[in-house]
Amino acid sequence: MEYMLTRLEWLVGPDKIQTLKNTSVALFGVGGVGGGALEALVRAGVGRIVLIDGDSIAPSNLNRQMITTHDTIGERKVEVAKARALSINPDVVIDTHDIMYTEESYPGFIQSLHVDFVIDAIDMVTAKLNIIEVCQRESIPVISCMGGGNRFYPEKLMIADINKSHTCPLARVMRRELKKRGI
Structure with a gap:
């Protein structure tokens, strides 16, 4: 019987599909790069995704951010991203944090997420550095996106x-x- 991940399962096998379903990823930033990352994670069947972004959608986001439409201008990015993710895969668990992350404002935040992986898709250098530092110290694999x-x-x-x-x-x-x- 065909289901959302049938073709991916043909490619990677049922064991890998189960691994993806059991995986938890924190995504810092759901704009241009983060929106694409979210889309890939959801369509790959990742079971839990934690979205962290403290911004709202602006008209200038329309031509470069996957989650945006004219109807979502002014809405909070994490809420729009969550709705999009659930419209693609209703089984994914999405946790949202509508914050601009800094270690000073949210000490211990990354550790409290209890995730398997972190994706840093934000622009703020101090926060990027802190995310990498914490992930290295806590042995959490991290992908940090640079200037694209x-x-x-x-x-x-x-x-x-x-x-x-x-x-x-x-x-x-x-x-x-x-x-x-x-x-």
Whole structure:
């Protein structure tokens, strides 16, 4: 019998589908990069996703953020993202935190989420650094997205350790600051 994940199951097998269903991911930022990440997580059958974003949808988001429509202008991003995720996969558990994360404002926050993975898709350098620091200390795998804006050749993007990044001004700052922190 066919269901939402039938074709993915053909590709990866039923055991991997169950692994995805049992996986919990925290997603910091549901804008341009985060909205695409959310879409992929939901469509892959990840069982629990924690959304963290303290912003609302603006007209300038329409051309670059997957979760936005004219009807959602002014609404809170985490609520719109949650509704979109549930419209794709009603079985996914979505927790939302309508906050702009900083360690100073929310100490111990990441640890309290009890997740298997973290995706950092935010712009604020201090928060990005803290997310990476906490994840490393707590042995939580983290993917931190660097500067993809104003790029014309997405095929040149790469997934790698930040030490292997080049030409991205944000990654340059992150490398320098992480090195200062012994990471």
